[in-house]
Amino acid sequence: MLDLRLRDVPLVFLDLETTGLDLYGEDRICEVGLQRVANGLVEAELDSLVDPQRPLNAHAFGVNRIDPEQLASAPRFGDLADALVGAFAGAAVVAHNAPFDVGFLQSELERVGRAPLASPVLDTLALARRLLPRRRSYSLAALAVDLGAPPPTHRAMADVLALRVVFDHLVGLLEPFGVATLGETLRFARGFAPGESEPTLPPVMEDALRHGRLLRIVYDSLSSSEPTERVVRPLELTSERGIFYLRAYCYLRNDLRAFAIKKILQAEVLS
DSSP states (O other): OTTSBGGGSOEEEEEEEESOSOTTTTOOEEEEEEEEEETTEEEEEEEEEOBOSSOOOHHHHHHHOOOHHHHHTSOBHHHHHHHHHHHHTTOEEEETTHHHHHHHHHHHHHHTTOOOOOSOEEEHHHHHHHHSTTOSOOSHHHHHHHTTOOOOOSSHHHHHHHHHHHHHHHHHTTGGGTOOBHHHHHHHHTTOOTTOOOOOOOHHHHHHHHHTOOEEEEEOOTTOSSOEEEEEEEEEEEEETTEEEEEEEETTTTEEEEEEGGGEEEEEEOO
């Protein structure tokens, strides 16, 4: 699939609403919106509330305004798992700030005993930051408004429709960079041009990235006078102005962080 031209790859445009932002903690998915698109046509669609079996926190409710009573009568994630897995089969996933949506999706799949998502994932946030420099904001709402699309409403399907407009615009900007295939697009989003070599990672980091394992690292951070120990979930290797970073979810900060490879003093895989 990575060698296919991007226009020939089935794409699943995905957006989730959640009970909060605790990606690998107690928060859950409360709404799923997706469209599977091939050759410009919608092959499958899912637009459903999801009973998260826990309340929305105040911030999440303030954003999406989803009625708790409707959630209580909605299907649970396990009831939707077959439809989701079927939609992803043989397709690449497109999401905005993809590690957030994909992280929640992986957690839910694990809870119901399903295999983790194996589809390639395209992040429109990462692509926009490389293709649209000096923007006032890279939120999906700001990008959609700038492109004349109907603004997303923080409800899943409305955000999916805005996502498709933003993605189509970004794909149109890739040609001057010589980016045409899915694999080239994924590498470009990480900061690597077609044909540009990637650094060889220490075996322990390569193993963690390849197999989705946690790492305990000792990191020489500018924010601390002494190196700090952290547990991280590696996501990808990126290049920013010639400096290589390990992008990962940091359990110390409970957020996504980028760690300069050269400042990782020690690393070990956790079981």
